[in-house]
Amino acid sequence: MHIERLDFENSPYLGVYGLATDRVLLVREGLGEKKLDVLRDVLKVPIIETSIMKSRIVGIFAAGNSNAILVPWYIWDTELERIKGLLRDFGIDMEVVPFKSRLTALGNLILTNDRAALVSKEFTREEARAIGEILGVEEVERGMIASYHAVGSVGVVTNRGGLVHPETADEEIEWLSDLFGVDVYVGTANMGVPFVGSCMLANSYGVVVGHLTTGPEIVKIEEALGFLD
Numbered sequence: 001m002h003i004e005r006l007d008f009e010n011s012p013y014l015g016v017y018g019l020a021t022d023r024v025l026l027v028r029e030g031l032g033e034k035k036l037d038v039l040r041d042v043l044k045v046p047i048i049e050t051s052i053m054k055s056r057i058v059g060i061f062a063a064g065n066s067n068a069i070l071v072p073w074y075i076w077d078t079e080l081e082r083i084k085g086l087l088r089d090f091g092i093d094m095e096v097v098p099f100k101s102r103l104t105a106l107g108n109l110i111l112t113n114d115r116a117a118l119v120s121k122e123f124t125r126e127e128a129r130a131i132g133e134i135l136g137v138e139e140v141e142r143g144m145i146a147s148y149h150a151v152g153s154v155g156v157v158t159n160r161g162g163l164v165h166p167e168t169a170d171e172e173i174e175w176l177s178d179l180f181g182v183d184v185y186v187g188t189a190n191m192g193v194p195f196v197g198s199c200m201l202a203n204s205y206g207v208v209v210g211h212l213t214t215g216p217e218i219v220k221i222e223e224a225l226g227f228l229d
Contacts, residue, residue: 012210160226
C-alpha cells in the first residue's frame with residue numbers, strides 16, 4: 001500500500017509530529033510498534049524517534065529533504081547527537097543542521113523537495129539563501145501560499161507531486177509546479193482541513209494521512225502526490 005490512515009494518540013495531525021523525506025522519517029517518541037510498522041511499510045524509510053527542544057511536535061520544528069534536515073538552533077545537544085548517531089547507524093550520509101534564526105517553527109515555514117524550496121517571507125533573503133544552500137536545492141524562493149506565511153503547513157510536496165491549500169490561486173499553482181518541478185493540486189484532509197501539510201506524512205514512496213481523512217480526499221491526495229496510475 002502507498003497510502004494509509006493513522007492517528008497519533010487520537011490526533012489526525014500527523015504532520016505536526018513528524019518529518020518524512022525519501023531517506024528517513026523523524027517522528028515523535030512513544031507511538032508504539034504497530035504504528036511504527038505502518039509508517040515503515042508505507043514510507044519505506046528508516047525511522048528515528050526523537051524530540052526537539054524536549055517537544056513532541058517534531059514536524060513543526062524540523063524541515064528537510066534527501067540532502068539535509070534543518071532544526072532550530074536551540075535543539076538540545078543530546079537530541080542532535082541522537083539524530084546524527086542514528087543516521088550513521090542506518091548508513092545515511094545526511095546533514096542535520098541547527099539553523100540560527102529567530103524563527104524556530106521551521107517545518108511550518110519551509111516547503112521543500114529535492115529540487116526547490118519555498119520559504120516564508122518571514123525569513124530574510126540571507127536566511128533564505130542559506131536554507132537553499134543547506135538543502136542543496138536548485139532554487140529557493142521567499143513567498144506565501146494562499147496568503148499564508150506558513151507554507152509548510154498549507155502544503156506538502158515530494159519529488160512526485162504536491163498538494164496545497166484549496167484557496168490557492170491558479171497562477172500560484174502554476175508557479176509552484178514550475179518551482180518544484182511536479183504537478184501541484186489543491187485539496188484538503190481530515191474532513192475538510194485546508195492545512196494539508198499538518199495532516200499527513202509523505203515522501204516519494206507513500207503517504208500516511210490523518211485517520212479522519214475521507215475517501216474522496218484520499219483519491220485527490222493520491223492523484224496530487226503521484227500515486228494514481
